[in-house]
Amino acid sequence: MKKLNIYAVLLQVSLAASLFSCKDLLDKEPNDFSSGGFYKSEAAVKTGLTGVYQNLYYFPAARLPFNVMLDHWTPMATERAENTTIGAGGSLNPDNAVIIAFxxxxxxxxxxANSVLSGAEPFLSTLEGKSAQYLAETRVLRAYAYYQLIANFGDVPFFTKPVTTEEYKVGRTDRAVVLDFILEDLEKAAADLPWITTERGRVDKAAALGLKARAALLGGSLNYGGKGAEYFKASAAAAKQVIGQRALAQKYDDLFTKQGQAKADVKNETLFEIMFSDQGSQQYHWIGFGQVSRNYGQTGRHPSQILVDTYECIDGKRIDESPLYNPKKPSLNRDPRFKSTIWMHGDTVQGNTTGNDNGRIKFVLEAYNPKTSFYNFNTNQWVENVNADINSGAAWTSFVNAGMGYIWKKFSNETSESVNLQTCNVPLLRYAEVLLTYAEAKIELNELDQSVYDAIDQVRVRSGMPKVSADRIGNQDKMRQLVRRERKVELIMEGLHFTDMRRWNIGDLTNAGPSYGFPIATSLDAGGNLLTGGYKDVTPDMIPNFKLSARHDLNDVPSYEAYKEKLKVRDRNRFWNDRFNLLPVPQLEIDRNPNLKQNKDY
Incomplete structure (x- = not known):
């Protein structure tokens, strides 16, 4: 059989992986999944499942997990090169290599997954041990893949069994049909899964139902098949089953570091994750290395000003409404998740380049001057040295040149291992998301009862924020605004805003113009040297306008028009077209299968 299309391939893969807390999950799979009669034992089914899990290790850029990349295509973040968010630069086209690979x-x-499930079908009556569990896990992983497909491409070819090269030449199935299959299959899988897996890295009942809640929320938000209310009810019901079965980690920061992830409470919150390991056949990523300061990494991805300005003040009010907000010191008095997620000018950064004491680094992040302060661990003193973010051959990529004045602390705040050989796991689904999904589904149904407030309160209180304020109780629009805000600041860089942006239909608000960033320094001496720095030059009126329209206000989309000339700017050519609500079908696939049709306007 010729390899004409990925979903028509009879897979032949040889793997060897031994991952932290997950050795049995990722051992070896057979050389030929198409062998007749292979899946007639528990061991064979488990081995086949290993190959399905292995596909989670998809890196669209150098050792960068796919879900982290997704949020860098939204206005919440930027990549190193300009005009790479959705709607910018024309790179979103059917020949885009990353989209083809996705x-x-x-x-x-x-x-x-189809190979394992179909191969095991003749032996269901004789399979023993954990075979039913492993087949259920396979269903969950297939459902996750189909969720990503319909969320990003809309209607897609739909197969539940292995196909031949002739059978694959079908058209696209309505996404509502695919979604209904996903929801039914996840419910079926949940029945054969334990609530909490005993083998870290495997999906369990909480993961299956959590993914069901996520998928149904998508259908509800976009009113698939005119059944929006039905899907919102399904989402809330699935999430409700998980609520109380798991719990939040005590500290938000622990969720994204190697040391933190070893804690039992962090394992309890993390329902589904990509596993990494520094043992045996190492599996590592470069999330931190690709987003930290040029002083010890290779900056390529940056948080945006829109994200930064989404974080409330500690009083629970947006920055344009809180008396606590000081534009000269924007990180002061903010939602603690701001400092857990982002480093900015003036912050003390710590990291490691080797994984031992010789690789420790500690310095002050400086956005304006060619030198900054570094800590000497041998003398226990601070010394001034060259600031590579300003004064180096690669400074053009730094957070002040290619970026907007901010650096990701999330997934970067590692001191115990090398930033270029990170092995902290990458969450794909957390209990916090389940709580927020439940709340959003209920809000969209206008069922504003105490359970909605309790779900949001759990997430906010864990982070040190106040509970839902009295003025929001019973107000659907204010609750809708709050849950969307929470999803942004709680779940950013976990690959969810890429779909949320489409679900909420806000691409035209957030992607239609340039990206603005940190304040430009204006106080210079006669030689052109900086006297102060941009933040000292900020005036009290430099607070973004969130009320350009009711939709801007609802979705916390700021306008910087009144003082844009005082700010860093990039992505000047960014624009919006409604076709960006879906990714284009790869032209390569259309050429191979003439029955596939392209998404509108591509």
Whole structure:
């Protein structure tokens, strides 16, 4: 059989992986999944499942997990090169290599899962041990792949069994049909899964139902098949089953570091994750290395000003409404998740380049001057040295040149291992999301009862924020605004805003113009040297306008028009077209299968 399309492939893969807390999950799979009669034992089913899990290791950029990349295509973040967010620069086209690889990887997961499920079907009456659990896990992973496909591409080819090269040449199935299958399959899978897996890295009942809640929320928000209310009810019901079965970690920061993830409470919150390891056949990523300061990494991705300005003040009010907000010191008195997620000018950064004491680094992040203060661990003193973010051959990529004046602390705040060999796991689904999904589904149904406030309160209180304020109780619009705000600041860089942006239909608000960033320094001496720095030059009126329209206000989308000339600017050519609400079907696939049709206006 010729390899014409990824979802028509009879897979032949040889793997060897031994991951932290997950050795049995990722051992070896057979050389030929198409062997007749292979899946007639528990061991064979488990081995086949290993290959399905392995497809989670999809890196669209150098050792960068796919979900982290997704949020960098939204206005919440930027990549190193300008005009790479959705709607900018024309790179969103059917020949985009990353989009082709994304499609291919997702259908590869479907193909592997179909092979295992179909191969085991003749032996269901005789399979023993954990076979039913492993087959249920396979269903969950297939459902996850199909969720990503319909969320990003809309209607897609739909297969539940292995196909031949002739059978694959079908058209696209309505996304509502695919969604209904996902929801039914996840419910079926949940029945054969334990609430909490005993083997870290495997999906369990909480993950299956959490993914069901996520998928149904998508259908509700976009009113698939005119059944929006039905899907919102399904989302709330699935999430409700999980609520109380798991719990939040005590500290938000622990969720994104190697040391923190070893704690039992962090494991309890993390329902589904990509596993990494520094043991055996190492599996590592470069999230931190690709987003920290040029002083010890290779900056390529940056938080945006829109995200920064989404964080409330500690009083629970937005920055344009709180008396606590000081534009000269924007990180002061803010939601603690601001400092857990972002480093900015003046912050003390710590990291490690080798994983031992010799690689420790500690310095003050400086956005304006060619030198900054570094801590000497041998003398226990601070010394001034060259600031590579301003004064180096690669400074053009730094957070002040390619970026907007901010650096990701999330996934970067590692001191115990090397920033370029990170092995902290990457969450794909957390209990916090389940709580917020439940709340959003109920809010959209206008069922504003105490359970909604309790769900949001759990997430906010864990982070040190006040509970839902009295003025929001019973107000659907204010609650809708709050839950959307919470999803942004709680879940950013976990790959969810890429879909949320489409669900809420806000692309035209957030992607239609340039990206603005930190304040430009204006106080210079006669030689052109900085006397102060941009934040000292900030005036009290430099507070963004969130009320350009009711939709801007609802979705916390700021306008910087009144003082934009005082700010860093990039992505000047960014624009919006409604076609960006879906990714284009790869032209390569359309050429191979003439029955596929392209998404509108591509």
């Amino acid at each position: 499609w291919t990887n997702l259908f590869g997961t479907v193909a592997r």
